[in-house]
Amino acid sequence: MLMVGNLFIFMSFQMLIPTLPPYIKSLGASGLEIGLVTALFSIGAVLSRPFIGYMLEYRTRKPLVLAGAAALLAITIVYPLSSMIFIFLLFRFVHGLAWGFSTTVNGTAAVDVIPKSRLGEGMGYFGLSVTLGMIIAPSLGIYLFGVTSFNNLIYISCALGLIAIGLLAAVRYHTPQSVTNTKKEDLTFSYVGSLVEKSSWYPAFITMIATFGYGSVVTFIVIFGEERGIEQIFLFYLFNAIMASVSRPISGKWFDQKGPKGLIIVCSVLTFSGLWVLSFSHTNAGIAAAGILFGIGFGSLLPTLQSWTLSMTPDNRRGVANGMYFSAIDFGIGLSGIVFGILAQFVETAVLFQISSIFLLIPVVLTLLEEKLSKKEHLVLKENT
Numbered sequence: 001m002l003m004v005g006n007l008f009i010f011m012s013f014q015m016l017i018p019t020l021p022p023y024i025k026s027l028g029a030s031g032l033e034i035g036l037v038t039a040l041f042s043i044g045a046v047l048s049r050p051f052i053g054y055m056l057e058y059r060t061r062k063p064l065v066l067a068g069a070a071a072l073l074a075i076t077i078v079y080p081l082s083s084m085i086f087i088f089l090l091f092r093f094v095h096g097l098a099w100g101f102s103t104t105v106n107g108t109a110a111v112d113v114i115p116k117s118r119l120g121e122g123m124g125y126f127g128l129s130v131t132l133g134m135i136i137a138p139s140l141g142i143y144l145f146g147v148t149s150f151n152n153l154i155y156i157s158c159a160l161g162l163i164a165i166g167l168l169a170a171v172r173y174h175t176p177q178s179v180t181n182t183k184k185e186d187l188t189f190s191y192v193g194s195l196v197e198k199s200s201w202y203p204a205f206i207t208m209i210a211t212f213g214y215g216s217v218v219t220f221i222v223i224f225g226e227e228r229g230i231e232q233i234f235l236f237y238l239f240n241a242i243m244a245s246v247s248r249p250i251s252g253k254w255f256d257q258k259g260p261k262g263l264i265i266v267c268s269v270l271t272f273s274g275l276w277v278l279s280f281s282h283t284n285a286g287i288a289a290a291g292i293l294f295g296i297g298f299g300s301l302l303p304t305l306q307s308w309t310l311s312m313t314p315d316n317r318r319g320v321a322n323g324m325y326f327s328a329i330d331f332g333i334g335l336s337g338i339v340f341g342i343l344a345q346f347v348e349t350a351v352l353f354q355i356s357s358i359f360l361l362i363p364v365v366l367t368l369l370e371e372k373l374s375k376k377e378h379l380v381l382k383e384n385t
Contacts (some may be wrong), residue, residue, distance in 0.1 A: 002113075002191050002323065005167035006106050009069060010133020012160035013099065015141030015153070018222045023150050025223070030279025035341015038219050042334020043102075049323035050194035052104045056319025059183045061109040061173040067167055068102030073161035074157040080151045100330065104323040106168075108228065111310055112320055113174045117256070120307045125250025127303030130246045139237035142222060196200075198319040200312035202370055203260070204321075206363045207305045209330040210268065213275070213359030214298060215336025216352045217314050224288075224349040226276075234283045242318030244299025251300035252307075260308040261367050268363045270297030275357035279350040301363075302329070321369045 010259030021034045029037075055064065075095045082088035107126075112121030144153045197204075254263050274293030281287050306325050313321035340352050347355075 001167055001171045002106070002173075003111055004251070005069075005127050005171060006110070006126070007012070007129035007163035008160050008167060009072065009102060009106065009132050010130055010139075010380055011137040012157045014133050014137035015157055015160075016076075016145070017141070018138045019141045019150070019153060021219055022145070022222050022378050024085060024169075025089055025377040026280030027083070027088070031340075031344040032235045032341050033085060033089070035219065035337040035344070037092055038215065038337030039334040039341075040093040041096035041099070042330035042337070043189055044093040046096075046327045046334070047329040048097040048100035049327045050191050050320075051102050052101050053320040053323035053378055054187070054189050054194040056105065056179070056185050056222065056323075057187055057316060058179060060180070061105065061112065063169070064105045064169050065102075065171075065173070066165065066230045068098065069161065069165045070182075071098035071160060072102055073165065074098075076154060076157050076161060079154050082119055083338050096330070097217040100185055100326065101324075103326045106320065107306070107320045107322040107326065109171075109173055111322065112242075116311070117309055120255030120260075120304075121252040123250070123307045123310065124248050124255070124300075126221055126229040127306065128245060128248045131248065131303070132241055132298050136241045136342055137238065138221075139241070142234045142237070145222075152375050165270050176315050176318075182316065187222055192254035193321055194322065195327065197309075197313055197317050197324050198318070200309045200321050201312065201324070202366075203308040204324045204328040205304050206264070206366050207302065207309075207325060209359055209362045209366070210271075210298075210301060210305070210330045211332030212336045213271075215333040216340045216356035217275070217294075218333060219337050219340060219348045220344065220352060220380075224353070225287070230281070230284065230287060233287060235284055236287045236291040236294070239288045240295035240299065243292050243295030247300050249301065250303060253308050261306050261370070262300065263304050264308075264367045265364050267297045267301035268296075268360050268367075271301060272297075272360040273359050274298070275353050275360065279353040279357075296362075300383060 013341070020037050024037055025034055052064070072095070074089060075098055079091060082091050108125040111123065142154065144156065221236065222233060225231070249266070251263055270293050274290050274297055277293060278285065278290035281290055309321055309325045310318060336356070340356065343352055343355070
């Protein structure tokens with residue numbers, strides 16, 4: 001039930017992602033302002049997560065889950081009031097605050113009910129709700145944006161948000177004993193301490209690099225379709241969703257049996273290839289091929305990195321680690337929005353995708369380096385003993 005409720009949360013939110021840039025462009029926004037649509041949202045999400053990570057160290061889950069979902073619904077309702085670019089960007093920042101709250105709580109509530117021995121598989125299935133929402137909803141959003149008004153798109157998004165609240169209210173949550181035994185008075189809030197979990201920062205850093213490369217797709221895929229005259233650009237998201245759904249359970253079991261590193265390398269290379277195929281696409285077939293590669297690669301890359309992050313984290317710090325992981329995603333996408341928004345004023349969208357693909361090879365290098373660093377640490381410990 002938590003997985004389904006989270007799916008509706010992501011559906012409600014993600015159907016707006018590819019449609020907001022062309023909408024604000026229709027209001028007269030520049031390339032930089034289009035980039036700020038993503039950037040300001042991400043900044044808001046990053047700023048809110050340390051506070052909710054701190055609260056998750058001593059608070060039960062259900063009230064926080066419902067509060068996050070209600071906040072997302074409230075800010076979505078007011079979007080039709082934003083006919084001015086400045087007001088629109090302000091709403092995006094507030095939306096980011098609510099998104100950071102909700103995603104951190106929901107991810108932590110999920111990991112609380114999964115046995116550690118099946119963490120990869122369990123988070124793979126939960127992550128499927130994230131991936132399906134990120135992939136199916138944009139297709140729906142693009143279609144609705146083309147056949148109806150922006151306001152109607154918002155109303156449908158709100159309806160999905162209401163369904164999510166109903167489903168999440170019916171879930172039976174589990175709060176770890178280490179959390180229920182902790183009192184607020186026993187904790188000292190540190191913004192940095194609630195932003196970064198030292199035991200698992202490395203996979204979160206890799207996540208930030210990977211999502212920086214992904215950010216160009218989020219921001220410019222619809223505009224790319226308009227430039228190339230590709231009417232069925234939603235096929236990218238459709239085939240992405242299908243392949244992510246098929247590959248996710250397999251990659252989750254791979255994680256539990258063999259660990260994350262080989263999986264990260266394979267997924268990064270496939271995503272890199274998908275971006276290049278996308279950049280050269282002029283037909284529906286090319287878009288579909290790019291979606292297939294992207295679905296297998298990126299569809300398994302993020303949940304693998306999340307499982308790796310959580311597997312390195314103590315139980316009572318899962319909220320902080322989850323917040324750090326999602327902040328890495330938002331920071332990567334947000335920074336990408338600014339950088340590629342500036343570059344978009346000088347180069348074609350296809351070139352943006354080619355440049356961003358480089359950042360999907362960096363995780364390969366970082367993963368290989370981590371393996372070497374781990375071996376060195378093991379040797380040092382062995383010599384000391």
